[in-house]
Amino acid sequence: MKKVTKATIAAVAAGALLLGGAGTIARWQAQQTIDAGTVETGHLNLTTGGQGVWQDISDPAAPEAFDPDAHQLVPGDVVAFSQTATIDAEGKNIAGRLTVDQAATGLGALEGYVTVSLQVDASADGITEEPDGTLSFAEPGSYSVPFLITVTFAEGGDGDTPPTTYDQTLDLEALTLTLDQVRA
Numbered sequence: 548m549k550k551v552t553k554a555t556i557a558a559v560a561a562g563a564l565l566l567g568g569a570g571t572i573a574r575w576q577a578q579q580t581i582d583a584g585t586v587e588t589g590h591l592n593l594t595t596g597g598q599g600v601w602q603d604i605s606d607p608a609a610p611e612a613f614d615p616d617a618h619q620l621v622p623g624d625v626v627a628f629s630q631t632a633t634i635d636a637e638g639k640n641i642a643g644r645l646t647v648d649q650a651a652t653g654l655g656a657l658e659g660y661v662t663v664s665l666q667v668d669a670s671a672d673g674i675t676e677e678p679d680g681t682l683s684f685a686e687p688g689s690y691s692v693p694f695l696i697t698v699t700f701a702e703g704g705d706g707d708t709p710p711t712t713y714d715q716t717l718d719l720e721a722l723t724l725t726l727d728q729v730r731a
Contacts, residue, residue: 589638589687593645593726599630604697620717622660623702628719629695634726637687642731644681647696648723656711661700663722668693683731696722 603613605625613626620626634643647665654661669676671692673685684690698717701708 589641590635591638591641591643591726591728592635593724594633594635595630595724596633597630599628602627602629615719620661620698620700622700622708622712624700625697627695627697629693631691631693632724632726634682634684634690634692635688636684636690638728640731641687642677642681642683642729643726644679644729645692645694646680646725646727648725652722653718656715657700657717660703660708660712661698661717663719664697664699665724666695666697668695681729681731694724 601613601615603611603618603624604627605623615626632645634645636643645665645667647663649663652663667676667680667682669682669692671690673688674690674692675683675685677683682692696719698719
């Protein structure tokens with residue numbers, strides 16, 4: 548064999564080894580950009596407006612005005628604070644659960660004798676209250692929801708309510724109304 552032929556075969560073999568050793572085998576690939584548009588998130592907002600109204604509802608058939616600055620509670624009293632919340636709900640599967648945090652009332656010596664609860668009037672158009680308290684919205688939008696915070700001083704029996712409950716202050720200034728988003 549001629550030296551030129553041997554050199555050519557050696558060069559081709561060396562090139563094949565280099566290419567094979569580097570692992571670069573070309574395979575076809577194609578790409579296409581698609582326009583899937585955009586996706587946005589919704590929101591859930593809660594606001595209260597105006598001043599609420601207090602009532603003594605100890606006798607549900609004959610509610611009376613209640614002024615927390617001038618009147619004091621005694622065992623057996625039930626007073627209620629009513630106000631309206633505005634819920635702004637945007638999202639396909641959005642629902643909410645409205646709660647009041649009794650722990651924020653600072654019951655102190657009244658613990659076990661006084662309870663604070665929330666009632667929501669879910670009769671507004673487009674709102675449904677589920678058995679678990681969840682508020683479902685017919686469609687995204689703004690809803691006015693009246694609510695009632697009830698403070699009940701348990702009546703008990705003769706001598707059941709100790710003197711430690713005398714002259715106590717029930718601080719409702721830090722009472723928090725919370726609207727938690729849940730998936731409908």
